[in-house]
Amino acid sequence: MTLTERQREEAARLLREAEHHVAPVDPLSALLPGLDLADAYTVQRDNIARRLADGATVIGHKVGLTAAAMRQLLGVDEPDFGHLLDDMVHRDGAPVRAARYCAPRIEPEICFRLARPLRGPGVTIADVLAATDAVAPAQEIVDSRIRDWRITLVDTVADNASSAGIVYGAWTPPADAPDLAAVTVDLTVDGEHVAAGSGSEVLGHPAAAVAWLANTLAAFGTALEPGHLVLPGAMTTAPFVHAGQKIEARFSGLGPVSVTFV
Numbered sequence: 001m002t003l004t005e006r007q008r009e010e011a012a013r014l015l016r017e018a019e020h021h022v023a024p025v026d027p028l029s030a031l032l033p034g035l036d037l038a039d040a041y042t043v044q045r046d047n048i049a050r051r052l053a054d055g056a057t058v059i060g061h062k063v064g065l066t067a068a069a070m071r072q073l074l075g076v077d078e079p080d081f082g083h084l085l086d087d088m089v090h091r092d093g094a095p096v097r098a099a100r101y102c103a104p105r106i107e108p109e110i111c112f113r114l115a116r117p118l119r120g121p122g123v124t125i126a127d128v129l130a131a132t133d134a135v136a137p138a139q140e141i142v143d144s145r146i147r148d149w150r151i152t153l154v155d156t157v158a159d160n161a162s163s164a165g166i167v168y169g170a171w172t173p174p175a176d177a178p179d180l181a182a183v184t185v186d187l188t189v190d191g192e193h194v195a196a197g198s199g200s201e202v203l204g205h206p207a208a209a210v211a212w213l214a215n216t217l218a219a220f221g222t223a224l225e226p227g228h229l230v231l232p233g234a235m236t237t238a239p240f241v242h243a244g245q246k247i248e249a250r251f252s253g254l255g256p257v258s259v260t261f262v
Contacts, residue, residue: 063080065080
């Protein structure tokens with residue numbers, strides 16, 4: 001870490017206020033040029049701890065930057081992660097207030113629900129699949145508290161990997177699910193097709209992203225717990241969304257999930 005404790009506290013405060021007031025701030029990487037990855041994860045954990053103190057509960061994690069194009073864009077060679085909290089969950093098909101977000105986008109993903117703990121290092125795809133209770137079609141609402149999404153890796157990591165919400169559909173046991181790498185998704189906005197992709201876009205297999213997460217969390221003394229949800233990464237591009245739009249993602253073999261912004 002290169003920042004002082006006071007600087008890390010200032011970075012965390014800026015992000016909290018940006019989220020609370022729905023008023024994005026300039027990139028932390030510009031405001032605090034010394035900000036490194038260790039600092040950024042410390043800032044993320046500090047703000048998560050404050051939300052837990054206010055009554056929220058960790059229900060899992062999300063993995064970001066699993067698409068090669070996004071890693072190339074930010075000049076990194078591995079994904080990042082953030083936390084999922086119970087107050088981030090929205091019911092399938094339910095209306096969501098667009099005004100609570102700065103500049104929301106949607107990412108279709110295959111959500112994992114764990115039946116057994118996963119603790120790295122050494123977790124494999126086979127371990128992930130064996131520990132999975134069920135999978136579901138999902139949409140992650142991503143939002144940047146950084147103005148105009150002008151993010152570097154440390155900006156998004158500090159900002160909880162730009163995670164803001166999750167909507168998931170019906171659960172399917174692994175024995176009844178198709179090969180997750182071969183699952184395809186079609187994303188529509190108000191009935192108009194905007195993107196398509198497959199599970200293979202996510203590090204070659206969505207479970208590979210969950211394995212990466214379990215192994216990475218081990219360095220923080222953290223494991224994935226039974227009942228935890230994991231969003232492994234986007235299967236398509238992430239379109240911006242706004243009030244008045246209905247976004248639906250249809251996954252082959254897993255079914256649909258939708259969200260309407262009001």
